[in-house]
Amino acid sequence: MDRIHTPTSVAAPVDSDPDMNQVLHQLLAQPSFAAQLLTELAYQLSTRHISHLVLTTALWDEAFATAHARILNGLYPCIAIPSAATAAAALPAVRLDETCGEYALRLRAAAKGV
16 A cells, blocks of 8 residues: 555544643633733722822823733843733723722723623
8 A cells, every 4th residue: 555545543632741731731720911911900909008099190100011011021122012902902991980999890890701
């Protein structure tokens, strides 16, 4: 028989490195960087000293800068930029007179879907 018509057996994948498999499972179990960014932003906005204040651009900018620094600084740009874009696309619209704490609750819900 020629090799085209000869049945070939497909070998099962060999588990050559169980430590690597464990590391991969741990990595896949973690939330994405976009979800982590949204969660950290929610944390920054829900701190005791500003959670009751109406969300303003200044409060947003400060919270976002801190969250961005904690989650994305140190990552390669090819990871950080798409993660920030994914998080930005998932941001809920700010409601009129919404407090930082209220918006933080909606951010946490949005992070679950990213």
